[in-house]
Amino acid sequence: MSPASLVGKTAVITGATRGIGFAIAQRLALEGASVVLAARTVSKLEAARSKMQLGIPLVAGSEKPEVLQPHSIFPLNVREEKGWKSLVEDHPKIDILVNCAGMAQKSLLVRMSEGQIQELVDVNLHGAILGCKIVGKQMISRRRGGCIINVSSLLALRGSIGTSVYAATKAGQLGLTTALSQEYGRYGIRVNALVPGYVHSDMTRDLADKDELIERIPLRRFGNADEVADATAFLAKNEYANNCILHIDGGLSAV
Numbered sequence: 666m667s668p669a670s671l672v673g674k675t676a677v678i679t680g681a682t683r684g685i686g687f688a689i690a691q692r693l694a695l696e697g698a699s700v701v702l703a704a705r706t707v708s709k710l711e712a713a714r715s716k717m718q719l720g721i722p723l724v725a726g727s728e729k730p731e732v733l734q735p736h737s738i739f740p741l742n743v744r745e746e747k748g749w750k751s752l753v754e755d756h757p758k759i760d761i762l763v764n765c766a767g768m769a770q771k772s773l774l775v776r777m778s779e780g781q782i783q784e785l786v787d788v789n790l791h792g793a794i795l796g797c798k799i800v801g802k803q804m805i806s807r808r809r810g811g812c813i814i815n816v817s818s819l820l821a822l823r824g825s826i827g828t829s830v831y832a833a834t835k836a837g838q839l840g841l842t843t844a845l846s847q848e849y850g851r852y853g854i855r856v857n858a859l860v861p862g863y864v865h866s867d868m869t870r871d872l873a874d875k876d877e878l879i880e881r882i883p884l885r886r887f888g889n890a891d892e893v894a895d896a897t898a899f900l901a902k903n904e905y906a907n908n909c910i911l912h913i914d915g916g917l918s919a920v
Contacts, residue, residue, distance in 0.1 A: 670902050672697035675759050677752065679743055679796065680766035682709040684866040685816060688890035689763055689897045691717055694736060696898055701756055703741040704766065710738035743792030749799035758807065761901050762800045764793040764838070765816040770831035782830050789834035794841060797856070801849055810853030814900050815842050816893075819862040819914050839910060846908035855907040857900045862914025864888040883916030 676693045680686035681702035694700045694717055702710050714736055739755065741748045743766045753759065768788045772781070793815055804811035817838040824832030842858040849856055863869055863878055865887050879885055896913050900906050912918050 670696060671761075671898075674698045674761055674901075675701065675756060676761035676763065676901070677701040677703055677739075677756065677759055677800065678763045678765060679703045679741065679792070680816075682706070682713040685861065685864060685890045685893050686763075686765040687713055687716075688894040689765060689816075690736075692891070692894035692898050693761070693763075693901065696902070698761065698901075700736045701739050701752075701759075702736065703739045703743075703752065705740060705742050707738070707740050710740065714738055743796065744787040746795050746799065749795050753799055753803045757803065759800050759803060759811070760809070761812045761814070762796055763814045763816065763897060764796050766792055767816070767834075768831075770828050772827055774829045777830065785830045786834055789831065790837040790841075793838050797841060797845055801845070801854060804854050805849070805852050808852075811849075811855070812901050813845070813849070813854065813856045814897055815839075815856070815858045817842075817858045817860050817910075819860055819912070819918060821860065822918065842910065843908055850907055855900075855904075857906055857909040857911065859893060859896055859900070860910060860912045860914065860918070861893050862888060862912070862917045864890060864893060864913075866890065881917060881920055882914070883920065886915065888913060888915060 671693060676698040678686055678690040678700060681690045682704045690700050690702050702713055704710055717736060739752055741752060766788060768785050770785055797813055801813065815838045818835040820828050820832045821835035821839055839858055842856050845856040893913050896911050900909060
């Protein structure tokens with residue numbers, strides 16, 4: 666396998682301006698992909714693109730670098746179908762979609778308003794469904810296969826107090842993945858999911874019980890975004906990976 670096995674591929678990453686989403690965008694760029702960073706705020710997208718390190722893919726058996734593929738930004742509200750349709754119009758050859766956009770929850774269900782509940786469902790689950798639908802339709806029409814990766818969460822399987830709606834949306838992503846791996850598989854489109862555990866990010870920075878959580882994790886530490894990005898690159902490159910539900914949690918799911 667060449668050092669840059671995603672050369673010639675176009676990858677769209679939602680939620681790409683920070684944390685896991687940015688790390689995934691960076692890693693796929695280093696693998697040679699042309700990356701489309703997608704999120705709601707243009708200024709944050711521009712800042713993220715300016716921070717990306719452009720890898721130098723090498724031609725196998727040579728020290729001559731290939732021409733690096735360009736990276737672009739696309740302002741996208743994942744909740745709106747019209748935004749997804751504009752995305753595929755602007756980028757007609759998407760090979761990889763990573764649904765990473767998401768919102769966290771830190772509230773008991775009984776204290777949440779209907780609007781707060783709906784926003785979580787719309788961003789975390791409905792947005793992923795729309796992405797799978799619109800980009801998946803483009804992939805089917807191109808007849809060149811493709812890869813969709815949904816970034817779920819260990820809370821989908823082991824929810825905790827104050828995460829009920831978030832956990833439900835992330836569990837929904839796993840159901841979406843399993844169903845579409847069959848529905849899209851016949852077109853050569855692979856659909857997989859990542860299930861990160863506790864990873865250093867904005868969402869986990871202020872956790873009150875961080876020390877207690879670390880004691881429960883067999884590896885005795887939180888993960889980092891680059892480790893999740895490594896798993897994303899594996900799923901993007903492995904042509905037989907379909908319906909993989911890949912845990913990146915330090916062993917916490919086994920406890």
